[in-house]
Amino acid sequence: DTGVSQDPRHKITKRGQNVTFRCDPISEHNRLYWYRQTLGQGPEFLTYFQNEAQLEKSRLLSDRFSAERPKGSFSTLEIQRTEQGDSAMYLCASSLVVPGYNEQFFGPGTRLTVL
């Protein structure tokens, strides 16, 4: 499968614990995005990378959230001191850098449940 992959697919944690999610984009894609989706809503943008540089962060990304893409390939999203409000589906997407073209391909997501 050459699509976007995410790991784990499901994570259950207790409030206050730290969690880390991984995203592997489509191999030739150099843009990588993180979104969050809660029940009954569309995905909401969190942050994106071009290669290893984090170029934009949403105000939704509180200081408990940090994302990295150290070698411009896979990315991790860490949530520290999780809260029940962090329960959501975390989606990763990737795209090519082509002027005026921004088709994003999504992974299956990581569903986080904070107890």
Place this chain on the structure above:
Amino acid sequence: AQSVSQHNHHVILSEAASLELGCNYSYGGTVNLFWYVQYPGQHLQLLLKYFSGDPLVKGIKGFEAEFIKSKFSFNLRKPSVQWSDTAEYFCAVNAGTGRRALTFGSGTRLQVQP
């Protein structure tokens, strides 16, 4: 800030009925427009996209959408739905100013009855 409105939250149709899902966005500049679909248990997939040119765009599985700039709309249509079209449909906008994030609507759940 840009926003996307999908006014139909839940639509129920019988097979062979025609479909039109509304999408309106708020942004006055150049936009890229998308419709994504999420089938039960699957991830988001792109149905169709509009970047420029012909405002009537055709996507996969017989879907099409029309960009009407004066109405800030990008409605999704299909002349005859099938049971397999049961899914959630999301409209998304990317403002063509260098910002790369997609802004999604809240989605429309389509249920097609056999």
